[in-house]
Amino acid sequence: MKARHVAGVLDNRAARVWLRRQIACAPDHGRMDARKAEPVTLHRYRSHTCGALRESDIGASVRLSGWCHRIRDHGGVLFIDLRDHYGLTQVVVDPDSPAFADAEKARSEWVIRIDGKVKPRLAGTENANLATGAVEVFATALEVLGPSAELPLPVFGDLEYPEDTRLKYRFLDLRRDKLHSNIMLRTRVIDSLRRRMQASGFSEFQTPILTASSPEGARDFLVPSRLHAGKFYALPQAPQQYKQLLMMAGFDRYFQIAPCFRDEDPRADRLPGEFYQLDVEMSFVEQEDVFATMEPVIAGVFEEFGEGKSVTRNWPRIPYAEAIRKYGSDKPDLRNPIEMQDVSEHFRGSGFKVFARILEGEKNRVWAIPAPGGGSRAFCDRMNSWAQGEGQPGLGYLMVKEGGEGQGPIANNIGPERVAAIVEQMGLKAGDACFFAAGDPDKFYKFAGSARNKVGSELGLIDENAFAFAWIVDFPMFEYNEDEKKVDFSHNPFSMPQGGLKSLMEDDPLAIKAFQYDIACNGYELASGGIRNHRPEAMVKAFEIAGYGEETVIERFGGMYRAFQYGAPPHGGMAAGVDRIIMLLAGATNLREVALFPMNQQAVDLLMGAPSPATPKQLREAHLRVNLPEKEG
Numbered sequence: 001m002k003a004r005h006v007a008g009v010l011d012n013r014a015a016r017v018w019l020r021r022q023i024a025c026a027p028d029h030g031r032m033d034a035r036k037a038e039p040v041t042l043h044r045y046r047s048h049t050c051g052a053l054r055e056s057d058i059g060a061s062v063r064l065s066g067w068c069h070r071i072r073d074h075g076g077v078l079f080i081d082l083r084d085h086y087g088l089t090q091v092v093v094d095p096d097s098p099a100f101a102d103a104e105k106a107r108s109e110w111v112i113r114i115d116g117k118v119k120p121r122l123a124g125t126e127n128a129n130l131a132t133g134a135v136e137v138f139a140t141a142l143e144v145l146g147p148s149a150e151l152p153l154p155v156f157g158d159l160e161y162p163e164d165t166r167l168k169y170r171f172l173d174l175r176r177d178k179l180h181s182n183i184m185l186r187t188r189v190i191d192s193l194r195r196r197m198q199a200s201g202f203s204e205f206q207t208p209i210l211t212a213s214s215p216e217g218a219r220d221f222l223v224p225s226r227l228h229a230g231k232f233y234a235l236p237q238a239p240q241q242y243k244q245l246l247m248m249a250g251f252d253r254y255f256q257i258a259p260c261f262r263d264e265d266p267r268a269d270r271l272p273g274e275f276y277q278l279d280v281e282m283s284f285v286e287q288e289d290v291f292a293t294m295e296p297v298i299a300g301v302f303e304e305f306g307e308g309k310s311v312t313r314n315w316p317r318i319p320y321a322e323a324i325r326k327y328g329s330d331k332p333d334l335r336n337p338i339e340m341q342d343v344s345e346h347f348r349g350s351g352f353k354v355f356a357r358i359l360e361g362e363k364n365r366v367w368a369i370p371a372p373g374g375g376s377r378a379f380c381d382r383m384n385s386w387a388q389g390e391g392q393p394g395l396g397y398l399m400v401k402e403g404g405e406g407q408g409p410i411a412n413n414i415g416p417e418r419v420a421a422i423v424e425q426m427g428l429k430a431g432d433a434c435f436f437a438a439g440d441p442d443k444f445y446k447f448a449g450s451a452r453n454k455v456g457s458e459l460g461l462i463d464e465n466a467f468a469f470a471w472i473v474d475f476p477m478f479e480y481n482e483d484e485k486k487v488d489f490s491h492n493p494f495s496m497p498q499g500g501l502k503s504l505m506e507d508d509p510l511a512i513k514a515f516q517y518d519i520a521c522n523g524y525e526l527a528s529g530g531i532r533n534h535r536p537e538a539m540v541k542a543f544e545i546a547g548y549g550e551e552t553v554i555e556r557f558g559g560m561y562r563a564f565q566y567g568a569p570p571h572g573g574m575a576a577g578v579d580r581i582i583m584l585l586a587g588a589t590n591l592r593e594v595a596l597f598p599m600n601q602q603a604v605d606l607l608m609g610a611p612s613p614a615t616p617k618q619l620r621e622a623h624l625r626v627n628l629p630e631k632e633g
Contacts (some may be wrong), residue, residue, distance in 0.1 A: 016391045045113055045145075051087020053132045057118045062137060064089060065145065067175070068106050070156055080139075082114060085180075088490070090127075090136040099142035109155055111146035114139050132248075154246050159169050163592070168606040170597055182531075182586045182594045185305065190257055190584050193278055194302055197298045202280070204251040207242035209235060209259070214556065219263035221273075224622040235261035238575060240494060241560050241561045242534055243281040247571040248563040254281045257578060271579060271591045272603035274364065278528070278581075281573035287531055290572050291315075291471060298526070298576060302467045303622065312469040315519075318475040323520075324441070325367075327450020330475075333523030334468035336456035340448060343368040343436070347419050352413040355396075357457075358438045367448050368436045370426045371455045374433040375399040378380025379458070380408070383435060386454060392447060395435040400428045410436065468586065469521050477514040478545060491516045491544050494539075494560075495530035501538040508546050519576065522584060536564040 004066035016428060045065040053062065062152050073079075080091040080103065091114050093103040099114070106112055116137040153161045158178045164530030167171040173179055194204065213220045213234040220234040236242075238260050246254045258279040282290060295315055302311045314332075323330050326339045344366045348354040358364050374380070380397045387395035398411040398419065405411075406419035426434055435455065437448040456462050477497045479490035487509050495514040497503050503512050515531035533539050539561070543553045554561050582594040592598040599605050619625065 049086035050082050050084040050089045051131055052431045053089055054134050055120065055134050058120055058135060060118050063113065063115050064137065064393065068108055068110045068112060071106060071108065073370055087131055089132045091139050092136050093139045097139055099139040102142040102144065107148060109148040109151060110144060113143040113145055115141035126506055134441055164606055166601055170607050179593065182588065183596060185586055186582045186594055189301060189305060189585060190578065192282065192301050197255045200293060200297065202255040203251065205246060205254050205256055207239040207256065211236050214241065221227050221261045221263050224624055226621050229623040231438065239279050243279060243573065244560055245563055247281055247283045248568055252283045255279060256560065271595060272599045275569055276578040277575040278578055279575045281571060283569040283571045285572050287517065290529065290574060294574060301581065302585065306467055310466045312467065315469045315471050317471045317473050320472055320476065324445050325473050326454055328445045330472050330518065331452060331525040333522040333524060334470055335463040335466050335522060336453065336461055338365045338370055338452050338456050338461065340369050340452060341426060343422055343425060346418045346426065347414065350414040350418055352410055355438050363440050365441050366436055368422065368426055369435040369448060369452050369455060370428060371435060371459060372431040373431055374455060374459050375431045379602050380433055390447060396452065398434055400432045402430045467521055469519065472518040472520050475516040477512040478509040480510060486547050487545055492530050494532050496533045497542065501535065501541060504538060504541045504545065524580055524584065526580055527574050527576035529572065531572035534564060534568040534570055536561060539564065
């Protein structure tokens with residue numbers, strides 16, 4: 001319970017002020033303060049919180065209310081660990097106490113009120129892990145405020161439990177210490193973000209929730225209009241257009257802790273339905289201005305709440321193409337020191353016919369993944385089995401022995417000279433290994449990146465006490481959509497192409513880079529942003545390349561298109577995922593561990609029963625008719 005009690009101590013000052021006000025207005029119950037020997041009034045439910053009592057309170061008569069966290073019977077004497085939001089206090093009820101009969105009836109998670117006297121714990125029984133661990137309360141009266149039915153999941157401890165049960169009874173799950181602490185961490189992180197943004201000259205604005213549909217890269221949640229039959233609002237995937245319009249309106253520096261809604265398939269690092277982001281926009285800025293402003297904000301939060309872990313200073317700028325080539329990811333985990341390299345030339349025309357034939361293809365390459373200290377047959381076999389489990393035919397490797405000699409099928413086929421060249425290029429030593437991925441990098445880079453992560457994790461190369469940040473820059477403006485056989489936006493359609501309108505008019509679209517950037521940290525994308533395309537003619541041309549005519553731009557982005565006609569300042573910004581920031585700071589691996597009332601993996605709210613059918617009356621009012629898919633079989 002340590003984490004919550006530390007938080008409880010921080011909260012107690014405000015709590016005590018509140019309690020003093022309540023006590024001042026409370027009726028006189030005729031209680032006696034043992035230290036002053038004069039009548040005092042006690043608040044109906046508590047004079048102190050369960051995290052407030054200290055040695056200085058010894059001798060005082062107190063009233064506490066909370067949940068029975070744990071009840072222990074030690075030879076007829078009952079010990080109740082009484083818990084509230086602020087902490088935990090040990091309550092002692094002996095057989096001579098008037099409270100004993102009621103205490104015997106109490107069960108786990110019953111809500112009770114205790115009156116009693118504060119006493120020091122016996123020598124040797126103090127609990128250094130509790131803020132209240134030097135004292136205990138001897139109960140003289142007990143009132144049951146709220147009995148509890150049999151619990152569907154345990155509150156005491158943080159044992160693993162089926163996720164659907166935890167989500168259905170989320171109000172109980174939130175009582176558990178770890179999750180409770182995560183949610184309190186969330187509130188403090190958001191407070192810190194707000195303070196830091198305001199200190200940097202930003203003003204907070206609230207943008208509309210009911211808006212128009214916009215192609216942000218995911219499906220919209222649609223809301224039918226009752227007043228406008230057959231038409232729909234959309235919940236915002238992000239406040240992108242509104243924040244740009246705020247720049248048109250001359251507000252200069254905007255931020256918002258913004259709710260965003262996307263109808264996406266859920267996964268561990270993405271909450272289904274809704275999420276929150278620190279949304280930011282600035283006028284009269286270039287890319288480096290955004291970096292210089294936001295880097296201290298994000299780094300500062302991680303330094304404040306990172307519990308001593310190192311935080312990258314002067315974040316590196318890594319071009320997208322370099323990130324893919326070195327790390328196999330545009331959100332690389334830089335705690336892992338492994339960098340991949342292209343070793344194609346060492347395999348061209350070599351005796352290793354598999355790779356030699358692959359390299360006959362113009363786009364094909366061979367990438368090497370070094371494995372420091374991984375030069376054992378057992379480890380290489382494990383990696384090969386892992387690759388097969390990932391749907392690959394295997395994972396080629398060579399091991400380095402004393403004197404730089406190579407060992408393994410690849411080494412045996414390419415000869416000592418080529419082995420020596422690879423060893424030198426990759427900086428390998430005796431006892432190391434090297435793995436290889438071959439083919440079209442556009443198709444195998446994700447697998448190579450996963451192999452890099454696997455090697456780093458298996459060999460203990462990842463620095464677990466660090467938050468390793470980087471800016472990923474120079475994203476391609478466009479990409480080829482294989483499914484629809486057309487050029488499409490690769491990132492954010494509102495970003496400025498490097499080279500401006502001239503580049504859009506003259507260059508190969510797939511070669512154009514954009515002023516787009518991400519923040520990567522420990523293998524996660526924490527933020528994404530860009531300098532905006534604020535010239536209407538350039539905006540129209542960019543959308544034309546992606547297959548949208550000017551009429552479509554005016555129809556779907558009319559507000560912003562019109563605003564660009566009336567003096568648009570250069571502007572840019574970003575959005576950082578609040579949920580992911582808190583997930584990293586909490587040491588969690590699932591966003592549902594840092595959200596209050598999340599849905600399950602099937603996008604179902606098991607607590608509230610959403611989604612649910614609409615009533616016939618609701619459907620009539622919204623001018624809708626349900627057309628359900630036919631059941632199979």
